[in-house]
Amino acid sequence: MSAGKEKISPCIKWAGGKGQILGEIEKRMPSNFENYFEPFVGAGSVLFFFQPYSAFINDVNPQLINLYRQIQSDPEKLISAVNALDAEECNAELYLKNREEYNQRIKENITDSFTASLFIWLNKHCFNGLYRVNSKGFFNVPYNNRSKGSSIDRENIRYMSKYLKKVKMSCLDFEEAVKNAAQGDFVYFDSPYFPESPTANFTSYAKGGFLPEDHERLAGVFKELDEKGVKVMLSNNDVEDVRELYSGYRIGSFEVKRMINRDANKRRGKEVIVTNYDY
Ligand SMILES: C[S@@+](CC[C@H](N)C(=O)[O-])C[C@H]1O[C@@H](n2cnc3c(N)ncnc32)[C@H](O)[C@@H]1O
Incomplete structure (x- = not known):
């Protein structure tokens, strides 16, 4: 650096x-x-x-590029959305509910701040932080049994946003x-x-x-x-x-x-x- x-x-x-x-x-x-x-x-x-x-x-990966686009354009909105997901203590049932919601959004091609927040949250709660999709493109990684903790480092996201503002992105x-x-x-x-x-x-x-x-x-x-x-x-x-x-x-x-x-x-x-x- x-x-x-x-x-x-x-x-x-x-x-x-x-x-x-x-x-x-x-x-x-x-x-x-x-x-x-x-x-x-x-x-x-x-x-x-x-x-x-x-x-x-x-x-x-369109979900990954959506995440960077959301960080680039409105980091505060993304941070709030992840904080709202973190507010609820996680268990296997909640994990599957959020994973289903995320896959529904992939199916409907919804690339917005909430989809990006689910992406970050699932990454923190899935096994080994793996991103793996099945042949239809749906995220299928199991739960890692982590119930609490923050899924996002706010200061880091703010610095990332500042830097990404001058970066050109494509998918x-x-x-x-x-x-x-x-x-x-x-x-x-x-x-x-x-x-x-x-x-x-x-x-x-x-x-x-x-x-x-x-x-x-x-x-x-x-x-x-x-x-x-x-x-x-x-x-x-x-x-x-x-x-x-x-x-x-x-x-x-x-x-x-x-x-x-x-x-x-x-x-x-x-x-x-x-x-x-x-x-
Ligand atoms: C080894 S990872 C890159 C890791 C990265 N250097 C890092 O430090 O996190 C490979 C990446 O290539 C992407 N990828 C796979 N096939 C691709 C393709 N045909 N064109 C562009 N990207 C692709 C995957 O989505 C994945 O994010």
Whole structure:
């Protein structure tokens, strides 16, 4: 984070969040760039840590982008809505009622402050803070048995809102989201992971998931951006398929702890950061 900026933390827990590898990312950031593009923004740990001056963020999950839009436009209304949900002590019945209400809103395509407040509240009360949807796009994560406590840090949301006011947002597929990146810009790709094995746990953040052919498409977009003179960084699992897709680029590798794995022995893994420039 640069001097003079307020510290902002992600306001939701998100599978694949990059909080623990910010140091590895920082070491490999380009020293200068024009616009910043983050087409798989998720909880935004990288965005909020660096707070780039001219940023374009994107995620295919419409509820997530609705949350950022609500924080951007009216943080106080969102804070009040979450406080109202927190006022009632949670139990399994209330959790299911709010989850049903949220899914009804997804069905009716209602993207407003109340939907965003349910999104934050469910994230705090669901198992492991996971966001997983079924094939119809409905949120299906069970309750974590947390009955009390605040689901929102008000000051953090206010700082986030101030920063997001100058950020441009979209809800598109990643390929579309980087169409306007030009020479001198910087793109950071943090797509869903390439599975470590064919039987690995799969987290579907969005209807349709992210398939091996999407990883191939992503590698094609990386190459096109490289040819345009855009600086590009990409994170993924350290697996052979990823190394093959990005052979010819600079690949840095390091160990990470994995929180979301049912098998405690598999909570360590290796990841890569690929760049098309030297650092
Ligand atoms: C690994 S997470 C990003 C985590 C983020 N860096 C963080 O620190 O929280 C991947 C994100 O990609 C999004 N996503 C999945 N498929 C996508 C697609 N085709 N285009 C854009 N975003 C997509 C998911 O909704 C998810 O938020």
